[in-house]
Amino acid sequence: MATTFKTFSNNDKTSTRTMLHEAIPLTGTIVSGTYNEENIKNYSHGMFQSVYDYPYLSSSANHILDITYGISKDSAYSSSTTVQQEKKLNIYNQMAQVLVGYDATGSIRLFDEDGNFAAGGATIDEAWFFNFSRLLTKDEIKKGSFEMTFLTGGAATDAVKGESGAELTIGDTGSANDYRVNSPAGEYGILYTKSSGSTGAFSDGYDGYPCGMIYYQAGIAVLTASIFNNLHVPSNVGAENWVGLDAGPAAVGSGSCQGLMTGSEISGGVEGVRDRIKNISFSNTTELNSTIHFCRANHNEFNYSANPTYLSASQIVVKDKAADSPVAYVTTIGLYAPDNELLAVAKLSEPIRKDPTTELTFRVRLDY
Numbered sequence: 001m002a003t004t005f006k007t008f009s010n011n012d013k014t015s016t017r018t019m020l021h022e023a024i025p026l027t028g029t030i031v032s033g034t035y036n037e038e039n040i041k042n043y044s045h046g047m048f049q050s051v052y053d054y055p056y057l058s059s060s061a062n063h064i065l066d067i068t069y070g071i072s073k074d075s076a077y078s079s080s081t082t083v084q085q086e087k088k089l090n091i092y093n094q095m096a097q098v099l100v101g102y103d104a105t106g107s108i109r110l111f112d113e114d115g116n117f118a119a120g121g122a123t124i125d126e127a128w129f130f131n132f133s134r135l136l137t138k139d140e141i142k143k144g145s146f147e148m149t150f151l152t153g154g155a156a157t158d159a160v161k162g163e164s165g166a167e168l169t170i171g172d173t174g175s176a177n178d179y180r181v182n183s184p185a186g187e188y189g190i191l192y193t194k195s196s197g198s199t200g201a202f203s204d205g206y207d208g209y210p211c212g213m214i215y216y217q218a219g220i221a222v223l224t225a226s227i228f229n230n231l232h233v234p235s236n237v238g239a240e241n242w243v244g245l246d247a248g249p250a251a252v253g254s255g256s257c258q259g260l261m262t263g264s265e266i267s268g269g270v271e272g273v274r275d276r277i278k279n280i281s282f283s284n285t286t287e288l289n290s291t292i293h294f295c296r297a298n299h300n301e302f303n304y305s306a307n308p309t310y311l312s313a314s315q316i317v318v319k320d321k322a323a324d325s326p327v328a329y330v331t332t333i334g335l336y337a338p339d340n341e342l343l344a345v346a347k348l349s350e351p352i353r354k355d356p357t358t359e360l361t362f363r364v365r366l367d368y
Contacts, residue, residue, distance in 0.1 A: 018288040024136050026280040042267055047087050049270045066131040067270045072110050075125035082262045095129050101184040113210050115180040126225035126261055137219035142283040144176030146214045149278040169194040172214050186217030295333055295362040303328055327355040
């Protein structure tokens with residue numbers, strides 16, 4: 001153990017930040033209930049469903065995401081006849097106050113389609129929420145990497161089997177450089193539709209349609225319910241299909257979307273949407289902060305060891321002759337607090353020789 005200490009100067013320390021990314025693919029088979037729905041957890045309150053990668057009663061099960069939906073007080077679907085009306089209103093308000101915040105009057109803001117509250121414009125009054133587990137998103141979702149694809153079969157079983165006529169893909173296109181920062185939950189990007197699918201693909205007129213937001217630090221995707229409306233689905237997909245595009249940002253219509261939002265319990269609606277998810281993919285981000293200490297041993301420093309075995313009968317045991325220079329072998333580096341309390345220890349892979357003819361610099365990195 002060292003008997004002398006050397007103080008770090010500002011030139012001996014530096015800080016770095018590294019972003020580590022991991023690709024996360026979620027297949028539709030997991031989300032739709034791979035294990036005969038045993039990996040889908042329902043709750044007595046009936047306000048959302050949770051998806052696990054294994055049957056949720058298993059000790060090895062990992063929480064993947066929660067799915068739910070809600071309506072605002074300004075929604076055309078908000079009426080006394082709406083099933084679970086109060087719960088749907090509460091879900092929307094809770095998500096809005098966390099992700100959007102309050103206006104100058106103290107009222108909860110509505111989800112704005114383009115994120116520009118000052119300019120006004122269309123709001124999302126009926127929204128679906130996909131809340132991803134922190135286990136997957138880590139510190140945040142990487143900007144520009146998020147994508148969801150819905151199968152548009154006429155029945156849920158068609159979508160699960162991949163027998164749909166078209167696919168609806170949405171993603172945060174361009175958000176790597178074009179994202180919003182006016183949310184109390186952090187940064188978010190706008191989700192846009194993409195034309196996709198080998199057969200029955202949506203026309204170019206439906207490409208680039210803003211349909212929601214992805215909140216990167218919160219790990220929550222918000223989708224407008226209008227994309228689950230069958231009023232303007234291409235004819236080759238089938239009129240009974242309710243996963244399609246509405247007429248435009250301001251249109252709500254009275255198709256399957258309205259029936260789902262008003263006539264179904266939340267758990268029932270979630271099951272319909274889950275069964276039509278083909279895949280979800282994004283890259284997560286782990287922010288790795290590091291402090292690098294340059295431990296410098298000058299030629300006249302640390303040439304002796306404090307190990308009791310270094311001396312025998314007051315003689316340095318590693319010296320063959322009395323005239324030889326002292327020598328030590330560095331095996332451990334300790335970082336101490338100002339009061340000389342040991343805080344961290346770094347072990348070398350092998351002993352390093354140190355004598356008055358050499359100078360050493362050890363690079364010690366602390367990650368947090």
